[in-house]
Amino acid sequence: MKFTISKALMTVLILTGGILFANVQDTSSVLKKMDDVMYSPKDMTGINRIVLIDKNGKEEIREAIMQQKGTDKRMFRFTAPASQSGIAVLSLPNDVMYLYLPAFGKERRISTSVKSQNFAGTDFSYDDMGAETFSNEYTSKLLRTEANVFVLELRPKGRSDYSKIIVNVNKNNYYPELMEFYDKGNKKSKEAKYTFIKIGKYWNASEIEMTDLKKNHTTKMQMSNVKYDTGLTDDDFTVRKLKR
Amino acid sequence: MKRTNILLLLFLLVVVTGIASAQNENNLKISGELLTDERLLLNEKNDWAWNENRLTLQLDKRITDNSKFYSEVWLRNIGLPKITQSSDLYNKGIIDPYNIEIREAYIQLYGVLTKNLDVSIGRQRIVWGTADKLNPTDNLNPLDLEDILDFGRRRGSDAINLNYYIKNDFSLQGFFIPFFRPANMPVGIFSNALNSTMELPQGMILKEFSDTLLMPGYNLGESSTAGLKFKGFAKGVDFSASYVWGYDGLPFVTKNTFIPVDTLGGTNINSQLSFARTHIIGADLATSIAGIGFWAEAAAFIPENDVIMTNDLSAFYPMSPIPVTQDSLILDKTKPYLKFVIGCDYNFANGSYLNLQYMHGFIHERGNDNLNDYFFLRYEMNFAGGKLKVAPIGGGFIVTDWNNIKDNYALVYMPEIVYKATINSEISLSTVIFNGNGDNLFANLKDYNMFMFKLKYSF
Numbered sequence: 001m002k003f004t005i006s007k008a009l010m011t012v013l014i015l016t017g018g019i020l021f022a023n024v025q026d027t028s029s030v031l032k033k034m035d036d037v038m039y040s041p042k043d044m045t046g047i048n049r050i051v052l053i054d055k056n057g058k059e060e061i062r063e064a065i066m067q068q069k070g071t072d073k074r075m076f077r078f079t080a081p082a083s084q085s086g087i088a089v090l091s092l093p094n095d096v097m098y099l100y101l102p103a104f105g106k107e108r109r110i111s112t113s114v115k116s117q118n119f120a121g122t123d124f125s126y127d128d129m130g131a132e133t134f135s136n137e138y139t140s141k142l143l144r145t146e147a148n149v150f151v152l153e154l155r156p157k158g159r160s161d162y163s164k165i166i167v168n169v170n171k172n173n174y175y176p177e178l179m180e181f182y183d184k185g186n187k188k189s190k191e192a193k194y195t196f197i198k199i200g201k202y203w204n205a206s207e208i209e210m211t212d213l214k215k216n217h218t219t220k221m222q223m224s225n226v227k228y229d230t231g232l233t234d235d236d237f238t239v240r241k242l243k244r
Numbered sequence: 245m246k247r248t249n250i251l252l253l254l255f256l257l258v259v260v261t262g263i264a265s266a267q268n269e270n271n272l273k274i275s276g277e278l279l280t281d282e283r284l285l286l287n288e289k290n291d292w293a294w295n296e297n298r299l300t301l302q303l304d305k306r307i308t309d310n311s312k313f314y315s316e317v318w319l320r321n322i323g324l325p326k327i328t329q330s331s332d333l334y335n336k337g338i339i340d341p342y343n344i345e346i347r348e349a350y351i352q353l354y355g356v357l358t359k360n361l362d363v364s365i366g367r368q369r370i371v372w373g374t375a376d377k378l379n380p381t382d383n384l385n386p387l388d389l390e391d392i393l394d395f396g397r398r399r400g401s402d403a404i405n406l407n408y409y410i411k412n413d414f415s416l417q418g419f420f421i422p423f424f425r426p427a428n429m430p431v432g433i434f435s436n437a438l439n440s441t442m443e444l445p446q447g448m449i450l451k452e453f454s455d456t457l458l459m460p461g462y463n464l465g466e467s468s469t470a471g472l473k474f475k476g477f478a479k480g481v482d483f484s485a486s487y488v489w490g491y492d493g494l495p496f497v498t499k500n501t502f503i504p505v506d507t508l509g510g511t512n513i514n515s516q517l518s519f520a521r522t523h524i525i526g527a528d529l530a531t532s533i534a535g536i537g538f539w540a541e542a543a544a545f546i547p548e549n550d551v552i553m554t555n556d557l558s559a560f561y562p563m564s565p566i567p568v569t570q571d572s573l574i575l576d577k578t579k580p581y582l583k584f585v586i587g588c589d590y591n592f593a594n595g596s597y598l599n600l601q602y603m604h605g606f607i608h609e610r611g612n613d614n615l616n617d618y619f620f621l622r623y624e625m626n627f628a629g630g631k632l633k634v635a636p637i638g639g640g641f642i643v644t645d646w647n648n649i650k651d652n653y654a655l656v657y658m659p660e661i662v663y664k665a666t667i668n669s670e671i672s673l674s675t676v677i678f679n680g681n682g683d684n685l686f687a688n689l690k691d692y693n694m695f696m697f698k699l700k701y702s703f
Contacts (some may be wrong), residue, residue: 027664038295052629054629060667061667075600081667081668082275082666082668082702082703083669083670083702085275085702092631094480095532096477096480096532104370104371105369106372108530109374109482109531109537110532110536110537110538111529111532111536111537111588111589111590112535112537113535113536113537113590113591113592114534114591115531115535116591117591117592117593118594118595118630120490121629121630131367147623161296161593215629217629234412235412238409238412239452240362240407240409240412240415241512
């Protein structure tokens with residue numbers, strides 16, 4: 001009898017462990033696939049239209065040219081409005097960031113503390129704008145499966161402004177449809193809705209609508225004229241290019 | 245035939261559209277800003293201290309994929325009318341003072357001879373240094389001290405500037421400025437801010453003062469400025485080392501001639517001023533540690549020759565067979581003086597920003613004994629999604645003698661509120677309160693506490 005109980009317990013433990021392992025493996029592979037969808041192009045160039053909408057519905061529009069190579073090199077150059085035209089931000093690996101302000105005529109190294117701040121008045125933080133893969137920065141857990149999406153809970157591996165992110169990943173194409181960001185007090189602080197379209201062989205986030213729930217302020221980032229794999233090199237992500 | 249015509253028409257359309265689109269990209273872009281800057285003294289009568297309406301025009305044109313033209317021009321109404329006689333009413337320049345200034349106008353060529361070399365030729369601002377606005381290594385362009393509160397402003401220089409990029413993280417810069425141009429001095433109520441006081445011997449009364457400024461000759465050897473800079477990035481640190489063979493843009497008094505004019509001690513003085521050829525060795529770095537941005541910048545100034553001030557008192561001793569003079573050593577060529585800045589900044593999660601800097605040696609100070617210590621602090625807070633910026637703490641603390649701080653210090657308090665009225669315009673309200681004791685730049689301004697209003701519109 002004892003033997004039977006022990007055997008049964010062992011079987012349950014093995015099965016539970018197996019399920020748990022399968023779950024972890026599955027969610028991490030879902031997250032990895034989501035990263036692949038978001039970051040698989042070698043490089044990208046596009047025009048980014050930023051629509052800021054305040055709590056009264058008043059809109060403010062900004063435009064920038066964005067270039068990205070891999071997951072850790074990005075150049076963002078504002079073209080409108082006039083007050084911001086020419087301002088450029090270069091993000092490089094290991095949290096190295098430069099800001100170019102035409103009025104000063106020189107680049108300026110930005111302290112990494114800026115990462116927790118909003119990027120250029122948007123509802124995206126510099127950290128949100130970073131291109132580091134989610135699977136590198138977060139551990140994942142499957143919360144549930146819905147008709148069209150996997151609902152994952154992401155917990156930061158290192159320092160982060162968020163305690164967790166709940167992400168809805170499209171079951172068929174593995175792009176994120178919705179992300180809910182929770183602050184350190186475990187309260188939902190921001191929400192991002194994604195619209196993806198396919199351009200060539202890649203899925204492109206044609207619009208990301210980020211809402212800051214505390215401020216009741218929304219930012220829409222709309223991408224157009226997107227070109228993938230045009231052969232951008234490391235030379236395109238240098239201080240020399242930033243100042244041009 | 246019809247089909248051929250349609251194809252030809254389509255081909256032409258494509259070509260013309262292509263050319264039109266290329267032309268659009270290469271069109272001259274005009275942008276700029278309008279700045280209204282009005283300042284009012286906080287004295288009994290609330291005298292106007294500053295009036296400036298500046299239209300900045302920036303012209304930018306891509307010439308080819310590897311070249312561009314850039315120019316920045318200031319069109320200004322500046323100053324208050326100084327009308328003293330009826331004939332002045334016939335002069336519009338006196339009634340409504342204005343000026344035009346070409347700040348920059350240059351051609352930039354990318355990848356000249358080799359893909360790693362960029363060349364800029366023309367009037368340009370060559371900005372050096374990692375510190376915030378106050379840069380001891382930034383000595384290529386002449387100081388523009390017109391507005392003493394606009395620290396670090398410099399004018400463009402006619403120059404050739406070469407940048408050679410070695411891989412992506414290193415570069416070597418060389419430049420040559422053929423014509424020396426001195427600093428321009430403060431105007432309006434600040435016009436005497438940088439003038440040092442002259443102590444006359446007991447019993448001597450100054451009747452008239454005149455001066456003569458000796459400029460370097462306009463030839464290759466005398467008027468040129470040249471230099472080199474090596475810049476790099478390694479292990480998360482941006483750094484550079486530089487050398488400049490140039491001039492100190494502020495003149496030194498090298499001779500005072502004293503002439504007695506009466507028997508009561510009345511004396512006329514003629515001062516002779518000249519510029520000192522100087523070697524400047526500089527270095528800077530910037531990095532970010534634990535989220536805090538750090539920077540340090542230093543420059544050693546080595547005069548090519550000793551700078552000596554001679555007081556010529558011969559006119560007091562007409563019977564003397566030899567000139568009667570007294571020499572004082574102002575700068576010793578064997579004793580370089582070092583100016584430096586260290587600073588840090590931090591961005592808080594709530595959007596506020598803190599900036600701290602310590603500076604040894606302000607822009608106008610020369611010689612080891614004359615360098616003072618400046619501590620600057622600014623804390624900014626953002627509200628209403630960045631529409632409102634408030635800097636409740638801003639200013640500096642200056643010590644000119646650590647052994648007697650009470651009598652040798654200055655305090656500058658500059659709180660500011662900036663409101664972004666529209667997407668392209670902002671209004672700034674600020675005050676400047678000076679306080680202090682002793683003979684130093686900011687303590688000398690304590691009668692000029694002021695309120696400032698600025699409106700900036702970008703287009």
